[in-house]
Amino acid sequence: MSGAVGARRSTPADVTGTTPDPAGGGSATLPPPIASGLYGCCPRCGARTLFRSVTAFADRCPACGLRFSDFNVGDGPVVFLTLGIGALVTILALWLEFSVSPPFWVHLLLWPPVTLAMVMGALRVAKGLLLALEYRNRAHEGRIAKD
Numbered sequence: 001m002s003g004a005v006g007a008r009r010s011t012p013a014d015v016t017g018t019t020p021d022p023a024g025g026g027s028a029t030l031p032p033p034i035a036s037g038l039y040g041c042c043p044r045c046g047a048r049t050l051f052r053s054v055t056a057f058a059d060r061c062p063a064c065g066l067r068f069s070d071f072n073v074g075d076g077p078v079v080f081l082t083l084g085i086g087a088l089v090t091i092l093a094l095w096l097e098f099s100v101s102p103p104f105w106v107h108l109l110l111w112p113p114v115t116l117a118m119v120m121g122a123l124r125v126a127k128g129l130l131l132a133l134e135y136r137n138r139a140h141e142g143r144i145a146k147d
């Protein structure tokens with residue numbers, strides 16, 4: 001019964017303020033995981049504190065104290081991004097060559113920065129999304145329980 005009263009008091013201030021940990025079962029008030037990828041939002045409080053550079057995570061969230069260094073997204077997204085973006089850039093280069101036939105130096109100047117920008121942008125989104133999903137699903141390495 002007290003839960004119904006608590007649910008009625010849910011206001012926008014509650015959403016942006018202290019949000020319950022996933023352990024408490026209150027995941028409905030967490031920011032969407034894609035926000036962590038697109039905007040670098042902290043998966044717990046929603047502040048834009050996830051990244052300290054383009055693709056590197058900050059150590060912790062200064063707003064709520066969540067330690068991002070405890071999460072390990074690993075190299076999972078890199079393989080798929082490399083293969084996908086490599087195929088996409090190859091298709092775009094072939095399309096440009098067969099439709100416009102520019103001099104070869106145009107390819108040399110155009111595709112390296114385009115590839116780098118696509119990889120950096122996609123890597124940031126993928127890393128943020130994976131960290132948010134790890135946080136939301138409480139995924140982590142196995143630990144030995146202490147009695």
Ligand SMILES: [Zn+2]
Pocket residue numbers: 042043044045046047049061062063064065066
């Ligand atoms: Zn936070």
